[in-house]
Amino acid sequence: MDERTVVVTGGTHGIGRAVARAFAAEAWTVVVGARDAAELEETVADLVSETDGTVTGLRADVRDEFDCERLMETTSRAGPKSGIDVVVACAGVYHGDAGETPIDDESYSRFDDHWRTNARGVFATITEALPHLSDGARVLVPTSSVARDGKSGYGSYAVSKAGAEAVVRGFAVDTDFVVGCLDPGQVATDLTGGEGRDPASVAELFVWAATECDPDALDGEVVGLADWKRATRDETNDGIDREEATGGIDG
Template sequence: MDGATVVVTGGTRGIGRATVEAVADARAHVVTCARDADALDDLAERIRASGGTITTQRADVRDEFDAERLLETAAREGGAVDAVVANAGVYHGDAGETPIDRESYAAFDDTMRTNARGVFATFREARPHLADDARLLALSGGIAREARAGFGAYAVSKATVEAVVRQFAADTEWPAAVVDPGAVATDLTGGRGTDPERAADLVVWAARDADPDRLDGSVLDRRAMREA
C-alpha cells in the first residue's frame, strides 16, 4: 500500500483503530475520523511516532456534510483515494440484550443513521475523489445474514449495510465488498473474539490484495483470504 491513500471511518477504537495502525504500517497515508477529537489527537501522535502518515478529522458519519468534508480533506492531503473502509458504527445497549420489539424509536433511528446511512454517505461522498481502481469496503458480520435474538436494530442496520454495498457494486464501476472478520474482541462483544489486529489484517488484504473480481458486493471473510 506504499503511497496509497486510505480512508477509515471510526478509526479510534476497536477494528477501526487496528485498521488505521495496519494501514499506516503498510506505508499508506491513512485518513480517519471519529467524533472524539481528543482520541483522534492521541491516535495521530501514536501513528506519527511510529513513522506513519496520518490525517485526522473530527466527523460524524450521520452528517453527510461531515462525510463530504472528510473525503475532500483526504483528496486534498493525499490525492486520489485508493480505498474507503466504512467502519464507524454504534450499538445502543448491551450486545444481545436489545430485542427489536423493545427497541426505542430513538435508538433504532440512530443505529440506522450511523451504521447504514453512514456507509451510504461515506461511499457517496467518496465518488468524486476515488482513484480509477479504488475499492469500497464496509464492515459487517454474520448477524446481518442470520438472525440472533437480542440484537435488534444493530442486526437490521448491518443487513442494510450489506445491501448498500451490493448496490454500489451493481451501480458503479468501483469494486465494493463487505468485510466480515467474525467475532472480534471489542466493546461490542465484551472482549470476546479474535484480536482486532487479526480483523485489520483481513481489511488490509481486502483493500490491497484481494482479486478485484471478488469485490462484487460479496462478503469477504477469513476463509476467502485463506483460499485466495
C-alpha cells in the first residue's frame, strides 16, 4: 500500500471521478469530496470495487469554507500517516450549454455561482488544505484555455476559470508548496454536454503531475497534455498536439 494520501473535490463525476480512480489504482489513500451524498456513496463503492483501493468519501460543498475545513481535517487523518500529499480541486459548475452562454446574456445568479464555485471554491479548498499539507505536497487545479483566450459563448464560466488560475498563481508565489494548473483539453463530462475525450484518458496526467512532473514547470504554471506527452513519451498519447490539448473546457 502506498502511504500517500490524495483528496479530490468534485470526485463523483467526470475528471474528478476518473482522477480518484487513477490514484486508487496506484494504491493511494483517496478521499473524495462532493455535494451529493447519494452519488458520493455510490462512487466510493464503485471505486473500491474497481480498484480494491482505500477510498472514502465526505460530503463537502466547496462554496462553504467550513465544509472544506472539515474535508481537509478528515483527509489528513485518513491515511497511514498524517497529512495530505496531493489536493486535486476538480469541483466546478457550468450553468448553461458549453459555448452558448455569451457574457452579454449572463444573469447575475449564474455569474455569482460560477465565481463562488469555480474561483472562490478553489481558494477555499487550498486555504483549508494548507495547514494539513505534507512536506513536498502538491495542489492541482484543472483549467481550460477559455481562462486565457477570448472565446465566444463562455460568459462568466471563463471569468471564473481565469479567477481560479489567478488564485493558483497567488498560492504558488506566496507559499512553499507546489500549486499548479492542469489543462486536459475538452473532456466529455456533464459540463461539456458529453463532448470531448474520455475522462479516463486524461486521469494519468494528474497522477504524473502529482508524482513526476518537474515542480518548477508546474508551480504557478499551466501544464497540458502536450507537456505530459513530451515528458513521458507515452505512446498512448500519440497524435495529441498542443492546439488539441488546450481546447474547450474542463469538467
